[in-house]
Amino acid sequence: MMGRKGLASLTSVAAALLLWFVVTTLTGLVSPGRFPSPAEFWQSLVQIATRGYAGAPLLAHAVQSLKLVLLGFAVAVATGVPLGLWMGWSRRAEAAINPVFLLIRPIPPLAWIPLAILWLGLGDAAKIMVIWFAAFVPSVINAFAGVRAIDRPMIEAARMLGTPRWRLVREVIAPAASPMIFTGLRLSLQASWTTLVAAELVGALLGIGFVLNVAQQDIYPGMILVGMVTVGLLGWATTWLLAMAEQRALAWNMAARD
Amino acid sequence: MGSIRFDKVDKVFGPLTGGVKALDSIDLEIAEKEFVAIVGPSGCGKTTCLRMVAGFEAPSAGVVSVNGKKVTAPGPDRAVVFQQFALFPWKTVRENIDLGLRNKGLAKSERDERIASALRLMNLESHADAFPHQLSGGMQQRVAIARAYVLDPEVLLMDEPFGALDAQTRVVMQEELVRLARVNPRTVLFITHAVEEAVYLADRVAVMTRRPGRIKEILDIRSVREAENWDRHQKIEDVMDLESFVHLRTQIWKSLREEKGPLGV
Ligand SMILES: Nc1ncnc2c1ncn2[C@@H]1O[C@H](COP(=O)(O)OP(=O)(O)OP(=O)(O)O)[C@@H](O)[C@H]1O
Ligand SMILES: [Mg+2]
Numbered sequence: 001m002m003g004r005k006g007l008a009s010l011t012s013v014a015a016a017l018l019l020w021f022v023v024t025t026l027t028g029l030v031s032p033g034r035f036p037s038p039a040e041f042w043q044s045l046v047q048i049a050t051r052g053y054a055g056a057p058l059l060a061h062a063v064q065s066l067k068l069v070l071l072g073f074a075v076a077v078a079t080g081v082p083l084g085l086w087m088g089w090s091r092r093a094e095a096a097i098n099p100v101f102l103l104i105r106p107i108p109p110l111a112w113i114p115l116a117i118l119w120l121g122l123g124d125a126a127k128i129m130v131i132w133f134a135a136f137v138p139s140v141i142n143a144f145a146g147v148r149a150i151d152r153p154m155i156e157a158a159r160m161l162g163t164p165r166w167r168l169v170r171e172v173i174a175p176a177a178s179p180m181i182f183t184g185l186r187l188s189l190q191a192s193w194t195t196l197v198a199a200e201l202v203g204a205l206l207g208i209g210f211v212l213n214v215a216q217q218d219i220y221p222g223m224i225l226v227g228m229v230t231v232g233l234l235g236w237a238t239t240w241l242l243a244m245a246e247q248r249a250l251a252w253n254m255a256a257r258d
Numbered sequence: 259m260g261s262i263r264f265d266k267v268d269k270v271f272g273p274l275t276g277g278v279k280a281l282d283s284i285d286l287e288i289a290e291k292e293f294v295a296i297v298g299p300s301g302c303g304k305t306t307c308l309r310m311v312a313g314f315e316a317p318s319a320g321v322v323s324v325n326g327k328k329v330t331a332p333g334p335d336r337a338v339v340f341q342q343f344a345l346f347p348w349k350t351v352r353e354n355i356d357l358g359l360r361n362k363g364l365a366k367s368e369r370d371e372r373i374a375s376a377l378r379l380m381n382l383e384s385h386a387d388a389f390p391h392q393l394s395g396g397m398q399q400r401v402a403i404a405r406a407y408v409l410d411p412e413v414l415l416m417d418e419p420f421g422a423l424d425a426q427t428r429v430v431m432q433e434e435l436v437r438l439a440r441v442n443p444r445t446v447l448f449i450t451h452a453v454e455e456a457v458y459l460a461d462r463v464a465v466m467t468r469r470p471g472r473i474k475e476i477l478d479i480r481s482v483r484e485a486e487n488w489d490r491h492q493k494i495e496d497v498m499d500l501e502s503f504v505h506l507r508t509q510i511w512k513s514l515r516e517e518k519g520p521l522g523v
Contacts, residue, residue: 151342151344153340153342153344154344154346156312156314156332156338156340156344157338157340157344157345157346158346158357159314159332160312160332160333160334160336160337160338161334161337161357161358161361161405161409162332162333162334162358162361162362163357163361164361167360167361171346171349171357172346175346175348176346176348178348252347252348252389252391253347253348
């Protein structure tokens with residue numbers, strides 16, 4: 001794990017932290033009103049972690065955001081992947097669904113936020129809906145492309161073996177498309193985080209996006225940075241988990257690659 | 259069980275866009291447990307013939323039937339061995355072989371028994387739990403053959419099954435197929451570019467013309483093989499040295515040569 005590459009990235013992280021310290025604290029090149037110093041960052045972190053900020057401690061905000069992302073992501077994947085598989089498999093399904101899809105796709109997911117809030121209020125449901133819309137698209141597209149890229153002889157072999165429809169989907173089509181499906185999941189997860197933060201910025205009473213919003217109104221750079229770092233870490237952790245799941249599910253494929 | 263019949267079969271690809279006539283009035287009968295090889299110039303429609311028996315493709319005119327019944331869809335009674343193996347890379351060797359048996363709804367004990375015997379027959383016992391990518395090309399093709407054989411199909415369809423293998427592996431596989439054909443004879447439709455392979459393996463060899471493919475002539479190999487007792491030789495190279503073998507090979511070779519274009523392609 002910790003080879004030459006690990007050492008190099010560790011060095012660059014350390015260098016970035018040092019640079020941060022130098023420009024904000026040592027030399028004062030960047031004024032504290034614009035970007036916080038490491039000390040301010042630390043104080044803000046301690047404040048929100050122990051006494052709380054924007055109505056709740058950091059943990060509660062983080063759990064709220066994580067919960068919404070995971071729910072939205074799950075709904076998007078559970079609906080998007082099967083739809084993509086189906087469209088990939090059936091030309092008729094593609095012909096029926098694709099036009100609607102093409103019509104809706106150019107609308108940026110964030111543009112749905114006002115409508116979602118209007119329909120569902122400031123609660124969790126509106127945010128899950130917006131995340132769903134955003135994360136749905138990459139899941140569908142990649143599952144679709146994954147099916148279309150399957151070698152025809154593979155499907156013919158399965159049909160020659162008399163494989164019934166459901167087993168064909170589960171044991172042949174889905175695994176054959178799974179490298180692409182996972183690509184879609186990664187993009188969906190990214191979209192989920194982006195959308196969640198935006199939705200919480202617009203209207204929420206709890207969550208990291210709400211922390212960022214309040215800190216901005218309070219002109220509190222230290223807390224803004226805490227929010228950014230928290231969301232970054234959460235995003236990184238969920239991506240890492242997904243990568244682990246992918247590695248397990250695609251062990252046959254990874255091995256074939258080296 | 260397992261006879262194949264082509265009855266005035268035409269195949270036109272893309273009839274709506276001008277159309278390419280791939281096959282022209284193919285008539286061919288393959289008897290139960292007979293091994294017929296088709297040779298012919300590239301693009302003459304050999305694969306198309308096989309795919310119609312498999313049920314992947316429908317004739318534009320005429321009828322393809324198996325056991326007197328018109329072929330309409332693929333099925334495990336007509337097992338196919340593909341040139342590019344077409345194994346499922348996410349399944350182990352055992353799981354690859356098992357899929358067809360599970361589809362038949364057989365009990366676990368019977369499946370295990372059949373898989374074990376197929377593995378033994380193809381010398382794959384020590385690789386039962388390997389994934390395809392961990393095997394050599396020759397082994398992968400043996401898995402593909404085991405996957406087809408284990409179904410106990412009436413008809414075995416092989417499209418240049420050894421085309422992707424190196425020369426040595428190819429010889430081993432050819433000998434193995436002959437051995438298999440003795441232990442467990444099946445109706446086989448076998449496609450190849452290699453004339454020697456066709457003569458060595460088949461009871462009859464059908465030579466096709468250039469596109470649009472027609473059956474040009476059919477040579478009876480079996481009567482010669484039996485008359486000259488080729489089977490007393492274990493090794494393929496010994497059979498290939500026999501005068502009767504050379505004679506048949508040359509005959510087919512000449513027939514094919516007439517079909518090649520001006521550049522010999
Ligand atoms: N799906 C298809 N659509 C259009 N044309 C096709 C299709 N399949 C085959 N053909 C055409 O039909 C002809 C016969 O093809 P086929 O694959 O049966 O030839 P072949 O004898 O197996 O050739 P080879 O020896 O190169 O494998 C070729 O000209 C090919 O281009
Ligand atoms: Mg071919």
